[in-house]
Amino acid sequence: MTRIAIFEDNNHLRNTLQVLLESADGFTCTGAYANCNDMLELLEENPCDTVLMDIEMPGLNGIEATKLIRQHFPVMHVLIQTAFFDDSYIFNAICAGASGYILKTTSPSGYIDALREVESGGSPMTPGIARRMLELFRVNLQPASATDYQLTAREKEILQMLVNGKSYKMIAAESNIANDTVKSHIRNIYAKLHVNSGTEAVSKAIRDRIV
Amino acid sequence: MTRIAIFEDNNHLRNTLQVLLESADGFTCTGAYANCNDMLELLEENPCDTVLMDIEMPGLNGIEATKLIRQHFPVMHVLIQTAFFDDSYIFNAICAGASGYILKTTSPSGYIDALREVESGGSPMTPGIARRMLELFRVNLQPASATDYQLTAREKEILQMLVNGKSYKMIAAESNIANDTVKSHIRNIYAKLHVNSGTEAVSKAIRDRIV
């Protein structure tokens, strides 16, 4: 028997979900709440396996609530349900530790399927959400690639050390070259990156994923 | 009629998939190939809407092939199918531009469902894959969070400008404060960040997502 708690401020939807759960095979509803006040205490007293969490709620929103749940009950799963298709919602929900993300347009049987999937180690997502997530992933992790500054291997090494906070002296020592050589390399790096200070170079190196 | 091309080196599976597609409603198979040699030419001559792509193949592997397809045919979708559950596969497939990722343990009807989902703008994923992806997302994008350096608002402003490559003088001018004040602030920032140079501060600021 999988235990589910519901946090959803819309009375009608909340009741519908509760009834749905109680009538579904293998599920029981341990609580259905309109907001996240006293959420941690409620979950402490009425433990569950998965929380069905709305995002838009008065008081503590669903994303902050998800963070708290994951902090205090690491084994509990949180399935996000929301009416809105918003990148920052998706992004933040994932970072907060959600195990799935479905839209409220999902059918009743879809809700049940999603909850079953969560319980069996999956992460159900409305198809469009999954697509957005892949794109967020790409945008955020994909090397910029377009920008190639034609740095030589040695220059990349030295830039890397600069990014790690090393001074000219330390770089010279670690690389077994003279201080002036480091200076030369860094001068060339600055020229190629079109910058004229270490801070600028580090900033550009990290943002353009050169290192 | 959705047109599908198959790249899969296992003869049996390739034939099975081809038969499955031809018998399924709304699908047609434009080609079934054992490797990715001449892939671009083949796709050029036999255009399709979605490519069903294996990862492990002799010669060009499915991930590199996916990159090429996305470069040359941006509207074409690639649905990855693989026998292995491997983080780096998942990560690289997503970065390469895959529209979905399913395991070969998927049932025939699951394959058809997945292809339909791809066509309608979704990104089907085997549940466990979706979970891994969420975790990869978190690991790679989650702010360290634990680190709060207690910077004041003013200090954050100045750190931001430092990250943007501004010199003390420029910061002073833009902030309408004396050069020495900038010096004071930066000194305090360094102390709080436990660094002792601008490059280190910038590096830490970006990596710990202070800015």
Next chain:
DNA sequence: ATTCTTCTCCCCCGTTTTCGCTATTTGAAT
């Protein structure tokens, strides 16, 4: 053979940064 790039090193010179220490003002908190 000659050119080109890369890595190496040197000189000079001025500017910028870093690090001590001190100090005033302001606004919020108690």
Next chain:
DNA sequence: ATTCAAATAGCGAAAACGGGGGAGAAGAAT
């Protein structure tokens, strides 16, 4: 009323950095 944090500002000295020039050796490319 007093305490406290934050923002402001100054001085001085040592260290580091940035920009200019030049130059030799090794290796690849032609």
